[in-house]
Amino acid sequence: MARGVMLMSGGIDSPVALHYLLRRGHEMIAVHMDNRPFTDDTPIEKVADHLTVLRERYGQPIPLYMVPHGSTQITLMRNTDRHVGCILCRRFMWRSAERIAERENASFLATGEALGQVASQTLSNMRSATASVRLPIVRPLIGLDKVEIERVAKEIGTYGISTRPGICCQAVPPKPATRSNLVQILREEQKVDPESILDDCVRNTVLVK
Amino acid sequence: MYRRLELCSNRGGFEAVPEPARPIDLVEARRQLERAGIAVVDARVMLIAALEAEVTIARSGRLLFKTRDPKVAERALGRLSAILGLPARSPGPGADTAGGPSGRPRKRVGPGESI
Numbered sequence: 001m002a003r004g005v006m007l008m009s010g011g012i013d014s015p016v017a018l019h020y021l022l023r024r025g026h027e028m029i030a031v032h033m034d035n036r037p038f039t040d041d042t043p044i045e046k047v048a049d050h051l052t053v054l055r056e057r058y059g060q061p062i063p064l065y066m067v068p069h070g071s072t073q074i075t076l077m078r079n080t081d082r083h084v085g086c087i088l089c090r091r092f093m094w095r096s097a098e099r100i101a102e103r104e105n106a107s108f109l110a111t112g113e114a115l116g117q118v119a120s121q122t123l124s125n126m127r128s129a130t131a132s133v134r135l136p137i138v139r140p141l142i143g144l145d146k147v148e149i150e151r152v153a154k155e156i157g158t159y160g161i162s163t164r165p166g167i168c169c170q171a172v173p174p175k176p177a178t179r180s181n182l183v184q185i186l187r188e189e190q191k192v193d194p195e196s197i198l199d200d201c202v203r204n205t206v207l208v209k
Numbered sequence: 210m211y212r213r214l215e216l217c218s219n220r221g222g223f224e225a226v227p228e229p230a231r232p233i234d235l236v237e238a239r240r241q242l243e244r245a246g247i248a249v250v251d252a253r254v255m256l257i258a259a260l261e262a263e264v265t266i267a268r269s270g271r272l273l274f275k276t277r278d279p280k281v282a283e284r285a286l287g288r289l290s291a292i293l294g295l296p297a298r299s300p301g302p303g304a305d306t307a308g309g310p311s312g313r314p315r316k317r318v319g320p321g322e323s324i
Contacts, residue, residue: 037250037257038265040221040275077252165220167275170255170265 001025004108004138005101007093008032008050008064010043010166013112013141015050015158016149020140021110022058029104030062031097033069035169042166048208049161057156063104064208067096072197073171080188082173087180088189089171090129092197098133099202110138114149128180210296214282217273222262223282227270231296235268238293245292261285 004021008014008030021028032047044066051062072092076085097109113121130137141149153159211225235256242249242258250257256266262276262285272289274282289295 037263040263042221074250074252077254082254165277167217167221167273168219170257170273171252 001027002108003027003029003104003106004110005029005031005097005104005106006110007097007112008047009112010046010050010162011112012146012153012159012162013114013149015054015112015162016152016156017110017112017140018050018054018062019057019152019156019158021138022054022060022062027060028062028110029100029106030064031067031100032064033067033093033096035073035171036070038070038073038169038171040167042164046161046164046166050158051209053157053161061209065100066206066208067100067201068204069093069096069201072201075192075197077171079191083175084177084180084185084188085171085173086176087125087128087185090125091132091185091189092194092201094130094133094137095194095198096201096205098135099198100205101135106135108136108138109133110140112141112149113139114141114144114146122178124179124181125177128182128185131182211272211286211290214274214279214286220277222276223274223279225272225274225286227296231270232268233266233270233293233295235266238266241292241294247292258289260288264289 001024004026006014006018006021006028008018010032018028018030030047030051032044034044047064051064055062069089069092073089076088080088094109101107101109113126115121115123150159153162210228212228214223214225217224235251235253239249239251239256242256248259254268258264258266262274262281264275264285265273266289267273272286274285276282276285
């Protein structure tokens, strides 16, 4: 079985996606993008608790990398069109995950994305976001609807953790773009220095367990 | 005027929205906060200030207090109002519910009330 890197948000979907990959016998490494000060501490606590549940269920270690992402968000908000902020944000998330995958000798990336669930999960936005990386991306939940995902989350014991009170990401613009084209996104991204941002993030990444 | 301090849609903090709309000049607000000795993160379209609770100050005038304690949120709102000269807050028209941005009902919390 393959070794992969899973992006974990603290929400309902990502632990369910991770559960499916672990059930298939994949060896998984978790990455959480720490969005403070645009959130509070709760996403970190939720991800830690999700992993505790899934480690116990599958009896295997799941290392967790915490990548500081707040300063990236600040740079993007100061310098780029806020309308496409979520897509740019996700491009940096993917790149960070890919750097960790290279370090961990992992061969794929994974998320809990389900098509059309939120603004960043339209086909054009997913394409614009993932064009920043080369590794294959696995989305175990892509065709599931929210009801199905929540049912599995309850079965595996992660739903109650995900739905604890918390602050939504404050960096999300009032009207995020639901359609994007890659040329426009790349033009926006040129207003910042992606490699320097990424180097900073990865340098300050912490391996928790 | 900031009439209400409401639990936000994800129940992780309290928000206050000016009625009628009253944008905040973030450049001036940052200056005033720093003059008062408060650490501020400037993200251009919003400020994040370290008061009794961390507060996000949007250009629209929306304030979000990252605390689940209504008394802490009240104190932070009072201090912020004094520093920025925000319009004084009056009690809301009752402790019923109001629809938030997500359409989910939110509980209004008045001064000294607990959630």
